[in-house]
Amino acid sequence: MRPRAVDAAGVAHEVAGGEVRIVSLVPSITELLFALELDGQIVGRTGFCVHPRDKVRQVPKVGGTKAVNIDAIRALRPTHLIVNIDENERDTVDTLRAFVPHIVVTHPLTPQDNLSLYALLGTIFNREQEARRLSKALEARLHEAAARAFPAQNVLYLIWREPWMTVARDTYIAAMLRLVNWRTLPDVQGGAAGAARYPTIDFDHAPWLAEVDRILLASEPYRFTQAHCDTLKRDPRFAGKRIELIDGELVSWYGVRAVEGIGYLLHRAAAP
Structure with a gap:
């Protein structure tokens, strides 16, 4: 029996055979596909799929993560489409099901979920050795984090302004x-x-704002700057709180970026 891998929607996928043509509608997954050495099979990506920069330039764009160009995807004749529950619209994905044979749904909610994500894509696309290599690197980072003790901090992680938006505790960002x-x-x-x-x-x-120790202004999806930090520091409502910028890609991108992201947070948390 051929091995199968089950995605976040509960769909079992067999190992891809024959010509493989992948379109990714998830920036962090696009980066992961390249890390799995699938360069020759990636035929489409969103305009937000910007890593690895030297390689994605060669891959056609198919719109954004939500504003997807259906006709552009159809023209690429993909065998596989990679989507994410948080980042892509369900109605769009349902439309694409009419002509894409295999749609792989992802939904990592914790850093540890990247291990199953690596295994999922590694199995489907016959890159199990590469997936194991990534898993070893991530496990090392997770063990490093678990072995260290950090003082408890209440943080407000801001992702948008006008209106101000933050993250719930069951998001990947909060878990990181x-x-x-x-x-x-x-x-x-x-x-x-x-x-x-x-x-x-x-x-x-x-x-609850009185309980916040640290306010983190992310670099994405809204690109906060030092000017935004300075403005909040002058606001009496935030007096006495540490207000700083944080790299949103390193905190919110799952996939291969999680390895670097955990190291980044370990360094930030240890800084005075």
Whole structure:
């Protein structure tokens, strides 16, 4: 019996055979596919798929993660489409099912979930050795994080402004931050994909704000700058809180980026 791998939607996928043509609608997955040495099989990606920079330039764009160009994907004749529950619209994916034979759904919610993500794609695309290599690197980082102790910090991780938006505790970002004992506030769970996972906040009606030790302004999806930090530091509502920029890619991108991302957080959490 041929090996099969089960994706986040519960669909079992057999090892791809014959000509393989992959379109990825997930930036971090595109990067992971290159890390699995699938360069020759990647035929389409979104405009937000920017890593690895020297290789993605050769891959045609098919719109954005949500504003997808259906006709562009059809013209590429993909055998496999990689999507993500948080990042891609379900209606778009359902439309693509009409002509894409294999749709692989991903939904990592913790850094540890990357191990099954590596195995999933490694099995489907016959890159098991490369997947094991990535798993060893990630496991080493996870062991390093577990072996170290960090003081507890309540953090507000901001991803957008006008309106201000943050992350629920059951998101991948919040799980990454927990590796260094940073607990996100407010204490909310997002549940199913949607706005609840990335709630809007009103600083004038946020009693929990008094408990926040550190405010982190992410570089994506909104590109916060030092000017935004300086503005918040002048706001009396945030007096006494540490306010700083943080690399959103290293914290929110799963896949191969998680290995570097955990090292980045370990360094940040240990800094005075």
